[in-house]
Amino acid sequence: MIHLDIGATVIAVMTLFGIYSLMSISLNLEYGVAGLPNFGQALFISIGAYTAGLTYTRLLPLLAGAEAIHPCGPTMGQALQLRSEIMAAQPVAGFFNLGATFLLAALIAGAVGFGVSYVTLRLKEEWFLALVLLVGGETVRILVRGADDLICSHNGISSIAQPFYFIGEPRSSALLFMLLTLALALLAYLYSQRLLHSPYGRMLKGLRENEAVTRGLGKGISLARAQIMLIGSVIAAIAGVLFALNTGFVNTNDYVVTLTLDVWVMVVLGGIGNNRGAVLGAAMIAILDRATQVAAIALNMGGSPIEFNYVRYIVYGIILLLMLRYRPQGLLPESRLTTRAHEMVKRLLAQAADAVPAATARAKPMQPTKLEAGAAPLLKLTHLRKDFGGLRALHDVSLTVPEGAIIGLIGPNGSGKSTLINLVAGAETITGGQVHFNGEDISGLSADAVFHKGILRGYQEPALYFKMTVLDNLLLPIPNQIGEKPWRAPLRRSWEAQESANAEAAMEALRQVQLLPHYDTLASDLSGGQMKLLEIARAMMGAPKLLLLDEPTAGVAPALAYEIFQHIARLRAEAGVTFLIVEHRLEILFDFVDYVYALHLGKLLAAGDAAAIAADATVREVYFGD
Amino acid sequence: MPPALLTTSLVNTLQIGSLYALMALGITLTFSVMKLPNFAHAEFVSAGAYAALIISLAGVLNPLLIMAAAFVIGALAALLSHLLVFKPLEQRQVSFYTLILASFAIGLILRYLLFLLADSFNLFDLRIAIPLRILFRQDSLILSNLFAWAVPTSLLLVFLLTLLLNRSPLGREMRALANNPSLARVIGIPVERVKNATWLIVGGLAGVAGALWGMQTAVNPLMGWAAIISVFAAAILGGLSSFSGTILGAYVVAFSENTIMLFLNYSFSLDLAYKPAIPFIIIIAVLLIRPQGFSALLRRGGDLKR
Incomplete structure (x- = not known):
């Protein structure tokens, strides 16, 4: 022994x-x-x-x-x-x-x-x-x-x-x-x-x-x-x-x-x-x-x-x-990340509940309005081209998005709409042509640099942080957070005030899309429509000048789809955001847009206001097979 | 550098490069078809070497039978790894890093099983017991009957594998799987069967490489792991997708480790202890400068994703 x-x-x-x-x-x-x-x-x-x-x-x-x-x-x-x-x-x-x-x-x-x-x-x-x-x-x-x-x-x-x-x-x-x-x-x-x-x-x-x-x-x-x-x-x-x-x-x-x-x-x-x-x-x-x-x-x-x-x-x-x-999650699975902001929101909500009976804070949906004539161009694409190997996805597309406008981008599948969004957002490299934003050439900038110019994009499939709470989803895009510096992060005092202000802003954004009661929910637990709303609310937290949306109503019930567009109209009116929206639901899109570009096989097929596009014979042919 | 030294180093390059090619093709194949950088590949090599050693100690001295035994054990190790570990994990759609980690774990288990085996029967650093005959001798250059086995066999196997991949129905299915797994499934390719076959081939060739390696040097449980970095360097030179690029890469790595290293040692008195840095430098350089390796250069020559 x-x-x-x-x-x-x-x-x-x-x-x-x-x-x-x-x-x-x-x-x-x-x-x-x-x-x-x-x-x-x-x-x-x-x-x-x-x-x-x-x-x-x-x-x-x-x-x-x-x-x-x-x-x-x-x-x-x-x-x-x-x-x-x-x-x-x-x-x-x-x-x-x-x-x-x-x-x-x-x-x-x-x-x-x-x-x-x-x-x-x-x-x-x-x-x-x-x-x-x-x-x-x-x-x-x-x-x-x-x-x-x-x-x-x-x-x-x-x-x-x-x-x-x-x-x-x-x-x-x-x-x-x-x-x-x-x-x-x-x-x-x-x-x-x-x-x-x-x-x-x-x-x-x-x-x-x-x-x-x-x-x-x-x-x-x-x-x-x-x-x-x-x-x-x-x-x-x-x-x-x-x-x-x-x-x-x-x-x-x-x-x-x-x-x-x-x-x-x-x-x-x-x-x-x-x-x-x-x-x-x-x-x-x-x-x-x-x-x-x-x-x-x-x-x-x-x-x-x-x-x-x-x-x-x-x-x-x-x-x-x-x-x-x-047991891939281990003996002690990852707990849900609750950042400090959650406690702040909880406290604020409790205070609000004490003070006044919660008023119906829901934002008043905005009815379609139209752009006033003579707005300056915010986004300008000149002869934009994209090749994938031997395949040309975009042929010298030129278009303009005026400031404060809601512009629709339509076309059948494979016409190059998503490619165009990716090029503007810096997610893919440009083969030829230029992207001007606010008069500045931004072609070839990386995605994070494009964000800092004021352009934010959405995705066709809701691209949320599904394992994070609704609140954290909203807080993440806010630029210039003090607590995002690793040497400041452990010093809670240095960023707490800013985080608190950000949390209040996030609460307001959530209230407008009626997601405030769900601030503590994981994004994966939301319904499809709520996810779409959350994505738009999250984009707004990045304070963009231009929001690129790729089918914001895909897979959403018709009533909610209309509501999503009402939110878009409201954001344009209240925050002055410009929109470039790829959308298949033309019946809703046409109610809200100022101008529409139609793409087909990577080429610009037609451009005009909703009524003109709806009446355009070539568009009707490729889109509806008339 | 004296010509005799140069000749010896070139012979070494040929010999070691052929073995690297045999192993690296397995890495390229598993990465392309299975989407997995398999670090347990090293241990398939060692397992094959031990199979060869044990059967040779048991009195079987025919190189072909020895290699067959190594093939069987290597192939079995690979297939079992797939069926017991990789397949269930893939079905759960785990992350890429989980698969890498699993391959490490398999390698660890196999390696220390071999250690236990070697320890119990005193099988450390033994040579596979094929009698050595000198076929050719001049200055420091010695060519034995084992050299005559190893190099042609590796070359033949590499050639056969290329043929299989490019000309046979199985090869076509493997390439389809490498190119687009979901499409391959949709058009009715028996994905699971192709995967099993791929694992058998990959493991078997690794086992044969181990046997050939053990004929020339000695067998120990760490031999596969000791070579794995050079082998990965070769596969990365092939862009992890190109067959001919991988073969070329294997000889480039062997050439750098032997001829260039000897040249640097002879001309600039660089210590030979720095040899292990060579594959590392190659890997870093390729990843930084040309992550596609030779694959784009040799597009027509057997790229798995073509």
């Missing part, structure tokens, strides 16, 4: 739990919250560990006023001796060294994480980030192992003392180190919880759910993602420093792909996107790790020839597969 020291085991497991929590919180921020597949977690952890290896052998003697001895080769023993002497006698030098290690590791890992993701996430496909980080991690490991002088190649650096070694009593120093680890883990947890409930967290979730829509709502997504990779990498590197201090040596063999997979197991097991789940996963793996170690020793002492470490990996692989198949 082996003797099991309960106290020491508890301390060891708790320390491991703290370190693993940092790792899993880091991956959960990157993958769980922002959807970035970091398959190079071992790389960032190893950056922390290698940094510790370097500072403890090179910097520590300097801080202690001793002469550095080369840590590898023949002087290895001496260097080791020196390290232990310094750590035992000069705790101040030890702590300065620890601080420097954390700082340096965070700087390097942060720079690598930010740089790699900023470059890679602009590439053709998102999963290239996974590949680059995976391959990069393995390559760095092999190169470090080959670099003899750096961390003494295969053997690594041993006896990196824990910071509380000077106490002299192993149990107490281990306990203090455990407390340090747990404190750092708690800090990381609180920080990431705050991020999640801030406008920055909302934006990241938006990115995860629908990249194209988020880009169209004016968010600089490459930057936002690189930022979260920076934060995640820093946390991983700090975990790496602690990992090296805890094991006491730095060996390249520890930072292989299996470590990355360990962290993935924690996150998948606990619950993707849920910080509590990440911590739970870390706890379970810490306990399992320790249990397999004990089991391995017991088995080997019992004469079993099985190398238990291999069994451990097989078991983790099976756990991962079972979770992915039978």
Whole structure:
């Protein structure tokens, strides 16, 4: 029988739990919250560990006023001796060294994480980030192992003392180190919880759910993602420093792909996107790790020839597969993200209910009105052309949208209407011709740049953030949110006032489309018509000058379709928004539009007011087959 | 660089490039037909190598039988992965990253099962027991009977696979599936059967690659994983969609790792320890500069999505 020291085991497991929590919180921020597949977690952890290896052998003697001895080769023993002497006698030098290690590791890992993701996430496909980080991690490991002088190649650096070694009593120093680890883990947890409930967290979730829509709502997504990779990498590197201090040596063999997979197991097991789940996963793996170690020793002492470490990996692989198949949401599923704004709205609603009986706040639907003659052109397309391979989807289309107008764009399926919307919105590249907006050439701008010029688009299928609440859907598009900066996001005070004002604006917008009672509902739980209304309300929160709508009434009951157009007319009258609307329901469209362009096979077929188009023989031929 | 060294490195390029091609074609095929970058491919290679090793230790010394055993085990591993893991996940329409993660998990399980096997029967770093005969020897260049097996076999298999893809009904169905899965289903292609066949072929070829590899060097549970980065570099050079691009990519990677590396070592005394950086550099460069790889260049030559 082996003797099991309960106290020491508890301390060891708790320390491991703290370190693993940092790792899993880091991956959960990157993958769980922002959807970035970091398959190079071992790389960032190893950056922390290698940094510790370097500072403890090179910097520590300097801080202690001793002469550095080369840590590898023949002087290895001496260097080791020196390290232990310094750590035992000069705790101040030890702590300065620890601080420097954390700082340096965070700087390097942060720079690598930010740089790699900023470059890679602009590439053709998102999963290239996974590949680059995976391959990069393995390559760095092999190169470090080959670099003899750096961390003494295969053997690594041993006896990196824990910071509380000077106490002299192993149990107490281990306990203090455990407390340090747990404190750092708690800090990381609180920080990431705050991020999640801030406008920055909302934006990241938006990115995860629908990249194209988020880009169209004016968010600089490459930057936002690189930022979260920076934060995640820093946390991983700090975990790496602690990992090296805890094991006491730095060996390249520890930072292989299996470590990355360990962290993935924690996150998948606990619950993707849920910080509590990440911590739970870390706890379970810490306990399992320790249990397999004990089991391995017991088995080997019992004469079993099985190398238990291999069994451990097989078991983790099976756990991962079972979770992915039978419980992909993890043990603790992602809770619904409720940003601070929800509490504000709840409070305001309660106050309103106390004050006056809720008046029927429904906006008065607006009857069709017509544009006054002589409006200046807001959007001007000149000879716009789009080729897909050998197929020409748009042939030199030129058209004008006057300011304050509601312009219809009609044509049979495949006539190029959606392509035209995509080109104006910057969602696809232009083959030829120009787009002028407000007199400025905006052809070729990216989707988020086009948004900031004042153009917003809707989608044929409602493209909402279905896993977010109605309120968050409305708040996300608001430009210039202070809390969307990751360094401001944890400081609630700095953005709370703005968020509160935004929440009130959102309430007003919701009231007008009668969705206010549903502010806390997930967008996926709305009816089809409500989704369409929400999409229009959300677009209005981006304060656009021009709204491009692609079949705003598709799949909606006739009465509601008419109501949607009444809202459009109201927004034009009240907010001065200009509309370019692709629509098949001509009977409704013709009631509201000032002017109609008809497309056929990528060419402009006819243009005129509703009556003229309705009477146009060519249009009738392609549209109705008359 | 002395000519003898150059010749040796070129022979190595040919030898290793052929094996890379055999493995990388599997990656390209699974990515095109199954929409999956399969990292467990590495372990199909190792599994095949162990099958070859064990049957050779049992006394079967005919290279063809050895390769057949490797094919069967590789194919079985691949098919089981599909039926037990990938297919149920795909039916639940999980995210792309879930599939990647699952492929990692399969690789992990297979790799450590092989570790357990090797550990229990002491099968680490053994060579497949085909007797070695020297066919040709000049300076440092040695060509053995194994070289005479490995290179032509890889080339033949690559050729047969290309033929299968371009000329057979199964190949046509695979290409249809690569091009447009939902359309393929609608026009009555037996999607599940095509997928099963694809997995069998992919895993089998990986297994044979492992056997050929193990004949030339030694067999250990990490051998597949050690090659996977180079193999992915080759597949990425092929744009992950082009057959001929992948084959070309395999030789480019092997050439860079052998001839160019040796040249840099000889002329600029660059340490050979930097060799693992080469596929990484290739991957980064291709993704940044030309993510379609050679595929657009060789559009007519067997692009799966044509």
